[in-house]
Amino acid sequence: xxxxxxxxxSEEYESFVRTTVAAFxxxxxxxxxERERIEFEPGLSIAAFESRVPVGTAAGIxxxxxxxxxxxxxxxxxxxxxxxxxxxxxxxxxxxxRQLDDAREAGTPLATLWSSEGPIxxxxxxxxxxxxxxxxxxxxxTAYSVPFTMRGRMRLLxxxxxxxxxxxxxxxxxxxxxxxxxxxxxxxxxxFFIPERQRQGYGDYFFALYxxxxxxxxxxxxxxHDWPDGLPGGTLxxxxxxxxxxxxxxxxxxxxxxHDLMAKVxxxxxxxxxxxLHLMQDPRRLRMRLADAxxxxxxxxxxxxxxxxYRSAGRLLLDVRDQFCRWNEGRFELEASGEGAFCRPTxxxxxxxxxxxxxxxxxxxxxxxxxxxxxxxxxxxxxxxAEEADSMFGWTPPPWCPHRF
Ligand SMILES: CC(C)(COP(=O)(O)OP(=O)(O)OC[C@H]1O[C@@H](n2cnc3c(N)ncnc32)[C@H](O)[C@@H]1OP(=O)(O)O)[C@@H](O)C(=O)NCCC(=O)NCCS
Numbered sequence: 001x002x003x004x005x006x007x008x009x010s011e012e013y014e015s016f017v018r019t020t021v022a023a024f025x026x027x028x029x030x031x032x033x034e035r036e037r038i039e040f041e042p043g044l045s046i047a048a049f050e051s052r053v054p055v056g057t058a059a060g061i062x063x064x065x066x067x068x069x070x071x072x073x074x075x076x077x078x079x080x081x082x083x084x085x086x087x088x089x090x091x092x093x094x095x096x097x098r099q100l101d102d103a104r105e106a107g108t109p110l111a112t113l114w115s116s117e118g119p120i121x122x123x124x125x126x127x128x129x130x131x132x133x134x135x136x137x138x139x140x141x142t143a144y145s146v147p148f149t150m151r152g153r154m155r156l157l158x159x160x161x162x163x164x165x166x167x168x169x170x171x172x173x174x175x176x177x178x179x180x181x182x183x184x185x186x187x188x189x190x191x192f193f194i195p196e197r198q199r200q201g202y203g204d205y206f207f208a209l210y211x212x213x214x215x216x217x218x219x220x221x222x223x224x225h226d227w228p229d230g231l232p233g234g235t236l237x238x239x240x241x242x243x244x245x246x247x248x249x250x251x252x253x254x255x256x257x258x259h260d261l262m263a264k265v266x267x268x269x270x271x272x273x274x275x276x277l278h279l280m281q282d283p284r285r286l287r288m289r290l291a292d293a294x295x296x297x298x299x300x301x302x303x304x305x306x307x308x309x310y311r312s313a314g315r316l317l318l319d320v321r322d323q324f325c326r327w328n329e330g331r332f333e334l335e336a337s338g339e340g341a342f343c344r345p346t347x348x349x350x351x352x353x354x355x356x357x358x359x360x361x362x363x364x365x366x367x368x369x370x371x372x373x374x375x376x377x378x379x380x381x382x383x384x385x386a387e388e389a390d391s392m393f394g395w396t397p398p399p400w401c402p403h404r405f
Pocket of ligand 1: 024
């Protein structure tokens with residue numbers, strides 16, 4: 001079987017999408033083709049062709065990813081799929097090879113993705129960098145543990161108004177929240193669209209804004225009504241709740257919990273450090289479940305390590321193993337101070353030996369090195385080095401990515 005991997009031409013876009021959909025065992029919806037183009041960046045959507053027919057796909061979009069203390073360009077990987085007729089023949093491996101070679105050549109220091117299944121990407125150097133939480137709350141048990149007074153006001157907006165107000169709030173939070181991605185203007189309308197087949201009994205989105213000293217937070221939500229025995233038993237599903245202030249955070253959740261006719265509030269893609277755990281009198285009522293969220297791959301280890309800030313000053317010697325991207329292999333001396341970080345090759349004995357996958361897991365400051373040592377994924381060559389790594393790499397707030405791509 002001869003397979004050619006290359007970027008697709010724009011006239012190949014439809015067969016590219018059809019291939020991805022078929023790989024997932026989904027149904028192709030031609031009416032969504034144009035809308036989906038937002039995840040198509042010319043040159044970054046690549047396919048594996050057999051006799052000019054696409055049998056595997058991988059798309060990429062470049063974003064600025066918030067990293068601890070700053071931003072770095074990152075390739076957001078999406079649309080990865082290989083037809084069921086061509087599985088286990090190395091097609092995905094060939095796509096990953098091309099994608100990471102191209103990212104390196106373009107000078108993109110990081111790649112990131114959400115994975116359909118956990119075991120797929122670690123072999124390509126992607127490490128589990130952040131978690132997300134799902135909540136399912138009975139609205140009768142949502143008393144707060146501290147007194148709460150609504151100081152500002154809640155306002156329901158039209159979609160047009162939300163398109164103007166939400167991005168400002170998002171930008172304020174994005175500045176210091178590792179795991180947030182830059183959102184171009186057209187991306188917001190994409191975010192507000194619900195395909196008919198994904199409605200599952202829910203209505204249109206509502207757009208609610210909290211205003212204190214100006215817009216401070218928003219919630220994008222929808223509701224589903226239910227009347228068991230004639231009693232109100234609806235569900236309010238939070239699609240995205242972003243708050244730039246503590247007051248906005250408490251007010252937005254209170255607004256959701258106190259909504260008339262809703263017996264339940266559900267949410268996914270919430271941060272693993274959700275402050276609601278401490279705001280609620282009975283945190284168990286959140287029924288919180290954790291799962292993997294962003295996977296991060298350092299494409300260029302030195303640029304990535306120098307491109308973020310560190311919580312404390314320090315010096316670490318890292319022996320990095322990277323079988324898939326050999327250019328990253330070697331020993332590095334990482335020196336961090338208040339001014340920034342320097343990373344240079346060294347021949348000294350390492351403090352930690354770790355793979356690119358583990359470095360990706362540590363990178364956003366949410367995965368502790370000691371846990372990776374305990375799991376047998378990082379080798380601690382000098383006693384105490386993992387603890388030092390944690391005081392350098394750990395970050396507040398821990399990473400959170402509020403949308404799948
Ligand atoms: C996941 C998928 C892309 C793999 O494609 P593929 O061309 O069969 O993968 P490769 O042949 O290059 O396999 C590379 C390695 O990954 C392993 N692998 C592939 N899919 C895997 C999976 N779902 N779980 C665990 N391991 C997997 C293979 O066993 C192989 O390992 P080996 O070299 O040790 O044998 C393909 O099965 C698919 O399209 N699945 C449905 C859509 C999907 O989930 N896409 C991912 C979206 S994030």
